[in-house]
Amino acid sequence: MHILSLAAVAALAHHAAAQFNMLRFACSQLVVERTDPLVNPGMLYSPHLHQIVGGNSFNVSMPPETHDQAALSTCTSCSFAEDFSNYWTAVMFFRHRNGSVIRVPQVGNGGPQGQLINKGGLDVYYIPSGKVTAFKKGFRMLAGSATNTDNSKVNKGNICHRCWQSTNDNQFTGGAPCTGADTVDIPYGNQCKMVRQTIIFPTCWDGKNLDSPDHQSHVAYSGAGASGGGRCPATHPVKLPQIMYELMWNTSTFMDQSMWPNDGKNPFVYSTNLGNRGSAAHGDYLFGWKDDTLQKAMDNNCNLDRDCPRAGIHKQQPAVYNACTKEQQAPEPVDGYLKSIPMGEMAAERA
Numbered sequence: 001m002h003i004l005s006l007a008a009v010a011a012l013a014h015h016a017a018a019q020f021n022m023l024r025f026a027c028s029q030l031v032v033e034r035t036d037p038l039v040n041p042g043m044l045y046s047p048h049l050h051q052i053v054g055g056n057s058f059n060v061s062m063p064p065e066t067h068d069q070a071a072l073s074t075c076t077s078c079s080f081a082e083d084f085s086n087y088w089t090a091v092m093f094f095r096h097r098n099g100s101v102i103r104v105p106q107v108g109n110g111g112p113q114g115q116l117i118n119k120g121g122l123d124v125y126y127i128p129s130g131k132v133t134a135f136k137k138g139f140r141m142l143a144g145s146a147t148n149t150d151n152s153k154v155n156k157g158n159i160c161h162r163c164w165q166s167t168n169d170n171q172f173t174g175g176a177p178c179t180g181a182d183t184v185d186i187p188y189g190n191q192c193k194m195v196r197q198t199i200i201f202p203t204c205w206d207g208k209n210l211d212s213p214d215h216q217s218h219v220a221y222s223g224a225g226a227s228g229g230g231r232c233p234a235t236h237p238v239k240l241p242q243i244m245y246e247l248m249w250n251t252s253t254f255m256d257q258s259m260w261p262n263d264g265k266n267p268f269v270y271s272t273n274l275g276n277r278g279s280a281a282h283g284d285y286l287f288g289w290k291d292d293t294l295q296k297a298m299d300n301n302c303n304l305d306r307d308c309p310r311a312g313i314h315k316q317q318p319a320v321y322n323a324c325t326k327e328q329q330a331p332e333p334v335d336g337y338l339k340s341i342p343m344g345e346m347a348a349e350r351a
């Protein structure tokens, strides 16, 4: 095993099986807007604000039968040129004492494998464990629930937050994602210079349905944590690559407590609702890799964000994928201080 894969394994410490390579790459923000072709197809404006990355064929409605992301996209905001999937999450807001809100900036993620560079956006992992079956064209799923207000309903082993005490993330700190002191809530306080959000998706598929009414019941978790997943249940026998989203929220801009709200509550919230904090963390996935490149990447032990000729996948330079963006299809201000978090019928006004 070479050094990089040892480092990868160190990042996922505490796993007995130190066998695998995995994809780990950056995706820049394609657009920040209120659309959701998975949960609210066709709806403008969707109930809450998302940040979306991936292929630029992203649209308000993306019917799996007709919308072929690899064929319709002309660029992708993700590192691999063959990945036209779309990945999205809620965005985080800071509540200023004066009642205005502002989006918390996002930054790339570092670690001993090298800094992932992206403009906003998130980092994506595809973690295989043994032989896995890549997603089929049209496959989509949802992890977490935007309407959940109950922390105890979240499995902290799969959806969690970590307080980073330094803005220098050249070393991974702590153990594997969603272990140790990681929390369901968004951590805050003087010591939290950055917040890392982790969303781990289910790894077992029923082998039949590309989607399901709740976008969840066609897949199942086989455990918790970033190990690639364990043995699949008989109802969902097909082992998938494990998808993990990693987001770095740079909260260090908001350390001055004289800016914090007087209500004594967490100044950081997700875009879902002021009452929904870490419990509302969720991630949406619409598979869109070209042809069978993802299957080949998994079968050929492709690693991190590097070129992998065995699978025919190519790394793009950050300047190339950072340049892949889209106009808002649900236009409204999302940058700078706003009077309120964009939701409901009306577009938000600037503060």
Ligand SMILES: *[C@@H]1O[C@H](CO)[C@@H](O)[C@H](O)[C@H]1NC(C)=O
Residues within 6 Å of the ligand: 057, 058, 059, 060
């Ligand atoms: C979105 O889909 C509509 C309807 O199919 C199409 O007319 C439009 O061009 C698409 N927009 C973008 C930006 O791809």
Ligand SMILES: *[C@@H]1O[C@H](CO)[C@@H](O)[C@H](O)[C@H]1NC(C)=O
Residues within 6 Å of the ligand: 107, 167, 250, 252, 253
């Ligand atoms: C995070 O925000 C701080 C304060 O605004 C800034 O100085 C720093 O450069 C940011 N860090 C990154 C990695 O962008």
Ligand SMILES: *[C@@H]1O[C@H](CO)[C@@H](O)[C@H](O)[C@H]1NC(C)=O
Residues within 6 Å of the ligand: 096, 098, 099, 100, 337, 351
């Ligand atoms: C709140 O403070 C921010 C930062 O100084 C400012 O941009 C914004 O306009 C203020 N909002 C109100 C309602 O005063």
